[in-house]
Amino acid sequence: MGDSLLLTDVRPWGADPVDVLVENGLVAAVSSTGSPDRAGTHVEGAGRVILPALSDVHLHLDSTRLGLPFRAQTGEPGRWGRIMNDREHWRSAERSVAERAVFTLAVAVANGATRIRSHAQVDADSGLTKLEGVLAARERYAEVCDVEIVAFPQVGILLEPGVVDLMDAALRAGADLVGGIDPCEIDRDPVRHLDAVFGLAERHQVGIDIHLHEAGELGLFTLELIHERIEALDMRGLVTVSHARALASGLPAVPAAIERLAANEVALTHAAGAKGWELPLLDLAAAGVRVGVGMDGQRDYWSPYGNGDMLDRAWQLAFVNGFGSDQHVEHALAVATWGGASVIDRSLAPLDALDLRPGFAVGDPAEFFLVDSVSPTAAVMDRPAERTVIHRGAVVSVDTALDGFEIPGRWGREGN
Incomplete structure (x- = not known):
């Protein structure tokens, strides 16, 4: 997996846009948009909601x-x-x-x-x-x-x-x-x-x-x-x-x-x-x-x-x-x-309050997905099919076009 990933113009839990820097599979920094260019992989969030995986x-x-x-x-x-x-x-x-x-x-x-x-x-x-x-x-x-x-x-x-x-x-x-x-x-x-x-x-x-x-x-x-x-x-x-x-x-x-x-x-x-x-x-x-x-x-x-x-x-x-x-x-x-x-992972804090929106503190594991939605609630209601998936600080994809199988329902990943 890559050592450095910069996610620009993303909205953690639907909040204001930020840039998220990931290094060695962990969140290294969360800053206002417009972060300087860095070596490594760059993903343009385009204002999408970013959520923990x-x-x-x-x-x-x-x-x-x-x-x-x-x-x-x-x-x-x-x-x-x-x-x-x-x-x-x-x-x-x-x-x-x-x-x-x-x-x-x-x-x-x-x-x-x-x-x-x-x-x-x-x-x-x-x-x-x-x-x-x-x-x-x-x-x-x-x-x-x-x-x-x-x-x-x-x-x-x-x-x-x-x-x-x-x-x-x-x-x-x-x-x-x-x-x-x-x-x-x-x-x-x-x-x-x-x-x-x-x-x-x-x-x-x-x-x-x-x-x-x-x-x-x-x-x-x-x-x-x-x-x-x-x-x-x-x-x-x-x-x-x-x-x-x-x-x-x-x-x-x-x-x-x-x-x-x-x-x-x-x-x-x-x-x-x-x-x-x-x-x-x-x-x-x-x-x-x-x-x-x-x-x-x-x-x-x-x-x-x-x-x-x-x-x-x-x-x-x-x-x-x-x-x-x-x-x-x-x-x-x-x-x-x-x-x-x-x-x-018992090292991660539990959800002990309704208003907790974890996953983006420095040191948190870089396990995310991005969806094009106005808010997290809208994402749950609409379940957009197109998603960018990040595992251990790197963008990942899989081929779901396996012989003999079809993805059921209208929320499948068409084209994979």
Whole structure:
């Protein structure tokens, strides 16, 4: 990547035009427009809005069918029915795991997402095949985005023999975090499930990202068990809970649960879920809890939603939460950009207030995208297709015209 980049006449978060100097992948200076010419790359912003790069921090690259013929939903209702539907059909997809992951990652980057956390399923049926496909996609695009991979036991850890050993092998093969899923509802043994997850994390010295779809009192109980292990093992700042549906319950215990999440530095990721799944974003921001959002599955064996554009997901996040003011819509955008980045990189400050517009202080990572829009809120509403993407201080691009795939929806990157 280039050592020096000068972005002229850009508007951070839609503010007044400035010039942004980037050196060695970090913001070196932000000054009034008209900066003197410098050696290195020069990008004319032409008054465009510049924002922190989009961050997709809850993604399943191994199951995506983005860009393939639309597939009707055939799974039985409920989580287990969809898990089994995935198991029944993933081998008959028109393209391999690696090919599908490569295409989806290309679309994400073209749309401005340079920070990704993807789950890769590890179970007795698929072994490490899905992980290997996601690892291949990460290697393919290592120069244009950063990808973390979670070894994800979607079918549970205890229901089938050998899964703990497979998870151990996945972490040795290149997975960055250890996952878990619904310790009560799936494995029906939360103590053994969480002991296995935290044991693997301790052995490999990695972080944790646990899917927690469990609702209401049950989900809050599981959160308590997670906190007990964080405190006992001194793993503050190393755990993420995905979905955390119990926080959408409105139960009297939720405020205390949020306070404990903040105290133990537990991050949250979610998929901008509809009624019954909405995280209390404003309360979480006030408490300083790190929150990011992601595409989750994309047109796969779980869901028909998803188009590879995290700006579209920012719109969905604002919509399902009933956000209408510019301040609140911009907060949804902040969650989809800097919020997710702070989940992956704990050295970055969390979004602890609604009016924070981070990403442009000296020393911040030079991860940006530029859009031609009058304001950040307008960018969320319009989702302009043309974007300039910057990763590690250099302008990057990817070819999304891969054989056998088409970009769905009207927000695709035509011509790539």
